[in-house]
Amino acid sequence: MELVSVTEQATLVDPAGRPGAQTIEHRSDPLTGVVASVNLALGEKARAFVGTADPALLDDLAEKSRASCPFCSAAEKGTRYDPAFAPEGQLRFGGALAMPNLFSKCRFDSVVILDVANHVLRPSAIGAAALADGLRAAAELVRRARAADPAMVHHLVGMNFLPPAGSSVPHAHFQVHVRGVPYSGVTRLTEASAAWRARTGRDFWGELLAAERGGPRFVGQAGPVAWLAAxxxxxxxxxxxxxxxxxxxxxxxxxxxxxxxxxxxxxxxLYESMGVHAFNVALLSSPVAGRGGEYSLHARVCSRPPLKALYVNYETWFGPMYGGDEVHTEAPEAYAARLRERW
Ligand SMILES: [Zn+2]
Incomplete structure (x- = not known):
């Protein structure tokens, strides 16, 4: 597998009259062609303008949001499923609780509170056990939806954490969306993977892991799941x-x-240790089971702006919004190395 990148130099004369140059690397995703531009000089700008989270504001939000949190009291005051979908009303997996979203984006729109008893705003305090309970609930909801109606196979599971990541309720939760209309981003991935298989006779995801394993972006295994920086x-x-x-x-x-x-x-x-608490997660999952030979279910996790008053939403600009490509201030190999140290 060839990982293509092109390097450009930008030259300028700085305010003191000195000539300067910056190197920008444009990398293309081998499956989708999405371009990621890396300019390490932007790291200085990011540190100056973006900063790190305000811990006092985070503690204040944790305290103030706890009293009126609709998820802490979900078992008593939360929504219930239609009995035809779930006779038990709400689903419980360990400490996790699934219930219908009060405002739906699709036919089956659920909130999965990862641990009802744990109202915490620090990512390290959420815990792998609660995330696993939440994922068990999400997988069950995906299966129940298709059992209820065979057309309800298209699904997207994800998580927004804290307001800079688009979350309105800070208590950690997944959203599980199931509908009869394909998700265009998931379709692009599954179709590109199927086309790769048809063209080469091989599985893109298996090839990607074979190429990356042991390299500077590979982090490690968690059971059968391989973790790496994109x-x-x-x-x-x-x-x-x-x-x-x-x-x-x-x-x-x-x-x-x-x-x-x-x-x-x-x-x-790791994000928390870097002063960033807001993040997004998405599980990119094929609507059709049995496609493991050409497509791999995978999670994508990214960091969002640090929580502070008047934070700069620096990664929500016209490039990624409309051009489709983002710019990065740090090389993936650098943060992969930091996560590898903690693995
Ligand atoms: Zn809560």
């Missing part, structure tokens, strides 16, 4: 957890769920 990240400090040979959440086994949960926990704890 060569051409779509978003900031993006890590992928790949479940080889399994295409869909509808069919992933217990070891796969645990490996995903353990890896997500380690990635978000």
């Amino acid at each position: 060569f051409a990240p779509v978003h900031q400090r993006e890590f992928w957890g790949v479940v080889p040979g399994t295409g869909s959440l509808a069919e992933v086994d217990e070891a796969g769920l645990q490996g995903l949960a353990e890896g997500i926990s380690r990635v978000i704890s």
